[in-house]
Amino acid sequence: MTVSRVLRNRGDVSDATREKVLEAAKALGYVPNKIAGALASQRVNLVAVIIPSLSNLVFPEVLTGISKELEDTGLQPVVGVTNYSLEKEETVLYEMLSWRPSGVIIAGLEHTDAARAMLENAGIPIVEIMDVDGKGIDSVVGISHRRAGLKMAEAIIAAGYRRIGFLGTKMPEDHRARKRLEGFKEGLEAAGLSLADQEFYAGGSALLKGREMTEAILRRSPDLDFLYYSNDMIGAGGLLWCLENGIDVPNQIGLAGFNGVDLLEGLPRRLATMDACRREIGQRAAAIIAGRSPSGLIGGEIIELQPLLQPGDTIRKP
Amino acid sequence: MTVSRVLRNRGDVSDATREKVLEAAKALGYVPNKIAGALASQRVNLVAVIIPSLSNLVFPEVLTGISKELEDTGLQPVVGVTNYSLEKEETVLYEMLSWRPSGVIIAGLEHTDAARAMLENAGIPIVEIMDVDGKGIDSVVGISHRRAGLKMAEAIIAAGYRRIGFLGTKMPEDHRARKRLEGFKEGLEAAGLSLADQEFYAGGSALLKGREMTEAILRRSPDLDFLYYSNDMIGAGGLLWCLENGIDVPNQIGLAGFNGVDLLEGLPRRLATMDACRREIGQRAAAIIAGRSPSGLIGGEIIELQPLLQPGDTIRKP
DNA sequence: CGCCGGGCGGTTATCGCTAACAACCCCAGA
DNA sequence: TCTGGGGTTGTTAGCGATAACCGCCCGGCG
Known part of the structure; x- marks a missing residue:
């Protein structure tokens, strides 16, 4: 007992x-056994963080925000990766919940029924991040991707572009990209375009x-005057291709991506984009788990950035 | 007991x-408590993976290799990030060891004395990855960064370049970058250059x-004929700058980076680089932990890729 | 001188599960 | 009929810590 008290x-x-x-x-190189400690105290200083991918650049940034916010709380993030598969998400979630974390931060609002049930019954704070277009389980921190797409469409139309193409990923499971595209189309339609x-x-x-996609789409539809990319990285590729091929950006063709990654700063021209507030999403989500959300709410908090x-x-400048 | 057996x-x-x-x-939404299970069985299906950073692009790839190899072993990676600080590494390691993982995969051969002692006494397989230039604790999987630098120097010299500049990170704690630079200089010296x-x-x-660095170094030393970058990303920035400024690459100035990241494939010109075998490093390290290393050795395995x-x-082609 | 209370350290039971073994049932073979 | 063994399920004793409580010692105070 005394040892336990000291440590x-x-x-x-x-x-x-x-x-x-x-x-x-x-002298003994003693490392306490947290497993036993956690069992006895019914407290686990871990926060489960479940995200679709680590190679997306976006998620490491979210993680950075989370780590930073948790730094002095004694809580520690533990990351699980789903590869954009809801089945994998369910497995990973089950695995993580079986370690009885103090909270869960999970990307997206779409889950399998079983995963949703687990989250609802876990009895710990749950924060769904990235997206606010839908119904959350407990707390939600994110942006409206639908509205993001819509706003981009409006900006593009306001700048005078009319023949607009979209380039994206073939990922039915990437609901945020889908919602962005939906919002984007909605924006076009509102202006009588498609x-x-x-x-x-x-x-x-x-x-x-x-x-490659830029080349393909322009070969097929040479009269396009705007290309909207579902992420900055492919947007950057498109930008490079256009510049090399002597296309006048933004007068002949305008370009935009999505995310606002650092990387873009080093490109020959700054790609238009929309910042997804990644860092702040991580920070706010972690604050909720740590019970330090400025709102003082306990659960059920919805934060739309x-x-x-x-x-x-x-x-083009309008 | 029967429930335990079923699950x-x-x-x-x-x-x-x-x-x-x-x-x-x-029906009950029962999720078994792994904490209790681990305590009782003295078995924990976690592998601690300790890396300096997630935003480096290199490490997510190593992680991918690890995850893939562990996929069907019942083992699960748990990631800790040190931000290139040995003190942080020690803390993270202590934290992770206190969960009694089945093995540790840790980047680098340099550790604090305390960290080294913990690793030595943990009684589980330890794999130090990325680097083989030094003495390992148990198993080691990586490449010789010193030799990588040296080989690059030889290739550059063989191609006829003579006034060579280096651009890198200001990171005393990044021992692998340091070793690469040392090997590189050694290679230059062997040819009577510096x-x-x-x-x-x-x-x-x-x-x-x-x-920015490329512009700065060329302003200061306009007669350089080769730029060696400590990573591909800054190399890519340099390449873009050179092309924009009408510099004839590779005839007027040659360029090379390090790592062999995917990203480069989309650049206007393919940057010379050296593949760091990231994926394979992760895979081989995980195989050792999983006890499936083809060598059949138990511990003490050294794999130099x-x-x-x-x-x-x-x-320039020589 | 006796009692009280704070400072300090020890005892006991428990956390939820699994290893090891015990117990039971049933059927085949002697 | 009895025995043995396989298949199935139950019992007991931990795993290594912590919560809660207990007890000792000593100094201060009435």
């Missing part, structure tokens, strides 16, 4: 005894795919 | 009983920094 800094122990304990612990052409890809180097349009140099 | 698929249970148990478990100039950066968008020079289009 946890809890309860009164005389300095002499504390000293001796620490010394012995060091998508002039589209092109999808799956797998491979996104930058390269961006080039506003993505900012960054017009860059690839949209 | 773990261990031991004989009649089909009728199994059915009933599964049904009840589903670095003509160098430039370092810290933080920010790597692509942008690559541009050979990075492949990819000359791309930014080194």
